[in-house]
Amino acid sequence: MRELDDTDIEILSLLVEDGRRPYSDIADVVGLSAPAVSDRVTRLQEAGVINQFTVHVDQSTLRAGVPVFVQVDPAASALESLRERLADADGIEHLFVTAEGRLWFYGRAEARNVREWVEGLLGDDPNAEYSVTLVDEAEWTPSVDGTAFALTCAECGNTVDSEGESVRIDDSVYHFCCPSCRGRFEERYQRFESEA
Numbered sequence: 230m231r232e233l234d235d236t237d238i239e240i241l242s243l244l245v246e247d248g249r250r251p252y253s254d255i256a257d258v259v260g261l262s263a264p265a266v267s268d269r270v271t272r273l274q275e276a277g278v279i280n281q282f283t284v285h286v287d288q289s290t291l292r293a294g295v296p297v298f299v300q301v302d303p304a305a306s307a308l309e310s311l312r313e314r315l316a317d318a319d320g321i322e323h324l325f326v327t328a329e330g331r332l333w334f335y336g337r338a339e340a341r342n343v344r345e346w347v348e349g350l351l352g353d354d355p356n357a358e359y360s361v362t363l364v365d366e367a368e369w370t371p372s373v374d375g376t377a378f379a380l381t382c383a384e385c386g387n388t389v390d391s392e393g394e395s396v397r398i399d400d401s402v403y404h405f406c407c408p409s410c411r412g413r414f415e416e417r418y419q420r421f422e423s424e425a
Contacts, residue, residue, distance in 0.1 A: 233278070233380070236261070240269055241278070248282040276380065276395065277402045294320060294337030296364040299347055301332040303357040308332070311351065318350055335367060384410035 321336035
């Protein structure tokens with residue numbers, strides 16, 4: 230397995246800025262040919278680093294609803310179901326789960342019904358404590374710059390380097406730091422599959 234290099238990171242940064250940027254433009258910036266950029270993007274997709282190319286809609290230009298930032302402290306037993314419901318809810322643009330088990334989200338609510346909207350989202354955890362902050366301006370600028378970037382072993386969580394391995398199981402690609410991690414993962418996967 231090949232490690233991600235500075236060129237991969239630069240390509241990712243350019244795609245984060247504009248996912249529709251032509252490979253020829255990227256090639257000019259990174260000093261490769263357009264086919265070489267295409268090959269690297271394909272490799273990043275196969276490795277699971279790039280999952281999809283999306284359109285980012287600037288909700289502020291649509292002026293739909295009141296922008297709010299909500300912090301929720303749900304019961305531990307309700308955390309996962311609430312996270313799933315919020316991830317699928319209309320009006321929520323960004324959702325975060327903190328290490329402490331709190332849910333934070335940014336979205337747009339109807340001007341007169343902010344409390345009803347939030348309490349409707351909380352559903353089966355009506356006793357969850359929450360706070361709402363009205364947002365004056367929001368800017369979302371995802372970036373891969375300035376971060377340590379490496380693939381993570383699916384078995385032990387260690388960093389996968391050039392001696393690591395990748396394997397496709399069913400429709401997913403998994404990365405491993407060593408053959409023993411790959412073996413343990415595949416053995417457990419096969420056991421779960423046979424028990425299902």
